[in-house]
Amino acid sequence: MLDSIKSAEILKSIGEKLYNARMVYMGPEGKKRSLDKPGISLRDLAKVARVKHTQISAIEKGQSNSTILTLIAIAEVLDLDLCEILNYKSKSKKDKQKKS
Numbered sequence: 502m503l504d505s506i507k508s509a510e511i512l513k514s515i516g517e518k519l520y521n522a523r524m525v526y527m528g529p530e531g532k533k534r535s536l537d538k539p540g541i542s543l544r545d546l547a548k549v550a551r552v553k554h555t556q557i558s559a560i561e562k563g564q565s566n567s568t569i570l571t572l573i574a575i576a577e578v579l580d581l582d583l584c585e586i587l588n589y590k591s592k593s594k595k596d597k598q599k600k601s
Contacts, residue, residue, distance in 0.1 A: 511589055513563035515572070518586050520561040522579045541579075550574040 503511070524540040547554035552571055559565035560575075569583075576583050 508566070509563060512560075512566060514589050515567075515586055516561040516563040518581075519557075519575060519579070522581050523561070526579050546575065546578055550578045 523543075523546060526541045526546075528541065543554040543557050546552075547557055550557070552574055556565060556567070556571065557575065560567050560571075572586060573583055575581075576586055
């Protein structure tokens with residue numbers, strides 16, 4: 502079982518990846534929603550993914566341990582590979598690789 506610090510680190514990493522993808526999402530037609538508001542809104546993403554916008558917000562903030570199916574629904578809308586979202590290396594492993 503993961504400790505709470507490592508769990509929080511993983512959830513934050515997943516949330517940051519989803520948020521960044523949402524902010525650069527160009528839509529199926531490749532158009533931004535407006536010049537002053539990049540990406541897709543939480544509510545629009547929620548509607549298309551059939552997930553509550555509050556749940557997506559909590560995931561992006563690293564406050565929700567979401568199901569794989571929810572992550573897949575969001576990833577499909579944002580045209581992301583699930584492996585890309587879940588790709589995670591702990592900071593301790595990164596530090597060890599730098600020292601080698």
